[in-house]
Amino acid sequence: MSEAVLFSEVTKSFVRSDGSVHAVLSEISFYAAAGEVTCILGPSGCGKTTLLRLACGLHKAESGRIIIDGADSGDNGKTASNVAYIPQQNTLLPWLSIENNILEPIRLRGEEIRPQYIDRLELALHETGLSEYRRNFPYQCSGGMLQRVVFARQLLSDTKIWLLDEPFTSLDHMARGELQKLLLRLVKAEGLSILLVTHDISEALVLADRIVVMPKSARGSLHTISINEKPRPETAEFISYSRQLRRQLSELQ
Amino acid sequence: MHGGVGIILPLLILVVWWLAQRGNNFSLPSISSVFSLLWHLGATPQISELPPLSESLIVSFVRTVSGFIIATALAVPLGLLVGRSRRLSLFVDPTADFIYAVSPIAWLPVMISFIGVDSLADLVFGRFDAWSHAVIDNILPAMLLIIAMAAFFPIFYTTKRAAASVREDLVEMAVLAGAKRYRILRRIIFPYCLPEIIGGMRIGLGRSWMVIVAAEMYPGTRSGLGYTIWVSHSTLDYSYTFAAIILIGILGVIMNKILLLLELKYGHWEARRV
Numbered sequence: 001m002s003e004a005v006l007f008s009e010v011t012k013s014f015v016r017s018d019g020s021v022h023a024v025l026s027e028i029s030f031y032a033a034a035g036e037v038t039c040i041l042g043p044s045g046c047g048k049t050t051l052l053r054l055a056c057g058l059h060k061a062e063s064g065r066i067i068i069d070g071a072d073s074g075d076n077g078k079t080a081s082n083v084a085y086i087p088q089q090n091t092l093l094p095w096l097s098i099e100n101n102i103l104e105p106i107r108l109r110g111e112e113i114r115p116q117y118i119d120r121l122e123l124a125l126h127e128t129g130l131s132e133y134r135r136n137f138p139y140q141c142s143g144g145m146l147q148r149v150v151f152a153r154q155l156l157s158d159t160k161i162w163l164l165d166e167p168f169t170s171l172d173h174m175a176r177g178e179l180q181k182l183l184l185r186l187v188k189a190e191g192l193s194i195l196l197v198t199h200d201i202s203e204a205l206v207l208a209d210r211i212v213v214m215p216k217s218a219r220g221s222l223h224t225i226s227i228n229e230k231p232r233p234e235t236a237e238f239i240s241y242s243r244q245l246r247r248q249l250s251e252l253q
Numbered sequence: 254m255h256g257g258v259g260i261i262l263p264l265l266i267l268v269v270w271w272l273a274q275r276g277n278n279f280s281l282p283s284i285s286s287v288f289s290l291l292w293h294l295g296a297t298p299q300i301s302e303l304p305p306l307s308e309s310l311i312v313s314f315v316r317t318v319s320g321f322i323i324a325t326a327l328a329v330p331l332g333l334l335v336g337r338s339r340r341l342s343l344f345v346d347p348t349a350d351f352i353y354a355v356s357p358i359a360w361l362p363v364m365i366s367f368i369g370v371d372s373l374a375d376l377v378f379g380r381f382d383a384w385s386h387a388v389i390d391n392i393l394p395a396m397l398l399i400i401a402m403a404a405f406f407p408i409f410y411t412t413k414r415a416a417a418s419v420r421e422d423l424v425e426m427a428v429l430a431g432a433k434r435y436r437i438l439r440r441i442i443f444p445y446c447l448p449e450i451i452g453g454m455r456i457g458l459g460r461s462w463m464v465i466v467a468a469e470m471y472p473g474t475r476s477g478l479g480y481t482i483w484v485s486h487s488t489l490d491y492s493y494t495f496a497a498i499i500l501i502g503i504l505g506v507i508m509n510k511i512l513l514l515l516e517l518k519y520g521h522w523e524a525r526r527v
């Protein structure tokens with residue numbers, strides 16, 4: 001299986017306002033396989049968001065290589081066009097209706113809305129269960145619905161590699177479960193590769209094919225656990241997995 | 254409570270006015286004389302220096318709106334540009350703050366000494382034919398610049414502040430979608446700022462409407478509501494003063510309401526933003 005995202009000895013630090021250097025990532029290596037859901041599990045402040053921003057080109061790494069879908073993205077200094085970055089706070093435009101939000105990236109690229117895009121819009125609305133809310137504005141939507149719109153918008157682009165930053169953290173329990181199911185369904189239907197960061201062990205267990213453990217001030221190659229068969233929540237297997245992950249996170253700290 | 258209660262205070266004022274006038278106040282005009290002037294807006298006044306109220310109304314309105322349009326056309330692009338660039342902001346801010354700190358009225362003589370008192374009609378039709386174009390013969394570029402100046406700053410500052418506060422994650426989203434700079438400006442930054450821009454325009458229009466009345470009291474003016482107040486006051490015919498004040502108030506309220514409606518139309522998403 002090929003890699004969707006590959007980090008090889010990537011280092012990134014930021015200069016604080018007082019001039020001191022804060023190392024966020026030190027020679028980090030890991031990969032996310034194509035067609036799989038890979039979860040990066042770590043406490044807040046361990047550099048998970050930085051990692052995603054490096055992968056989509058919003059940050060530049062100081063050293064190391066980042067390979068996206070087989071192509072080196074590190075050197076050209078441009079943002080990567082073959083990955084979708086979905087930040088924690090939704091980036092829907094509040095002045096546009098749901099359907100116009102979904103079409104907006106096409107207009108931002110400077111393209112006309114051709115009939116084929118309308119067909120894909122209908123499909124995406126259907127797949128995400130938003131058809132009847134298409135004329136709503138974001139301020140009229142719940143958090144779960146907004147996340148669906150974000151997914152629908154992404155479905156209209158051809159990017160198959162999605163980078164998600166804690167996408168379900170701000171949702172209530174019910175909405176979270178539904179959205180997780182929706183994401184897994186989309187992964188299968190659209191052949192997506194997912195790199196998702198979370199601090200929630202049970203979320204990682206529900207979603208992931210592989211879990212990459214990222215403790216605070218991680219260094220070098222990140223430890224990875226393959227989940228061959230997803231454990232059902234609250235089974236003995238699920239609990240033993242989460243014990244194992246919790247131990248690793250604290251040991252590596 | 255019903256919106257109709259807003260009529261109570263004006264009625265009370267009318268009662269006070271009526272009582273005061275019955276008390277034989279010499280300089281206070283009667284209600285009926287003032288409303289008769291408002292009813293016959295186009296009538297030629299007995300005071301020879303005064304044009305009909307209708308002409309003054311149009312002249313003041315055209316002056317204000319043209320100055321306001323000039324101001325908007327300059328302030329919005331400049332505000333967006335300066336708001337998005339820290340360096341430009343450092344370059345422009347001290348000068349802008351200084352000009353803003355001085356009342357536009359105080360700048361009027363400065364403007365006149367820079368560009369003279371030729372009217373638009375003088376410039377377009379030549380001095381000999383200028384008098385036959387009543388409205389534009391009463392519009393001086395110097396005065397337009399003052400009006401524009403009065404409206405410019407509220408629009409410029411609100412646009413600038415809005416542009417500087419555009420959510421960075423929305424801009425990043427556009428960059429990742431492959432948008433060029435121009436499209437980011439047009440599709441993200443401008444719509445994000447639009448409700449605040451219209452709010453600034455509303456304040457700007459109000460400011461220029463106030464400034465025009467004061468500016469029209471300058472010597473050399475021959476028409477306008479401010480001019481009407483000045484002349485009628487100095488000839489002790491206060492009915493024109495009152496009529497002009499009422500017209501200024503009504504038109505000011507209408508202009509404010511129109512922009513308020515625009516603000517609600519384009520800012521519906523912001524009013525309900527959580």
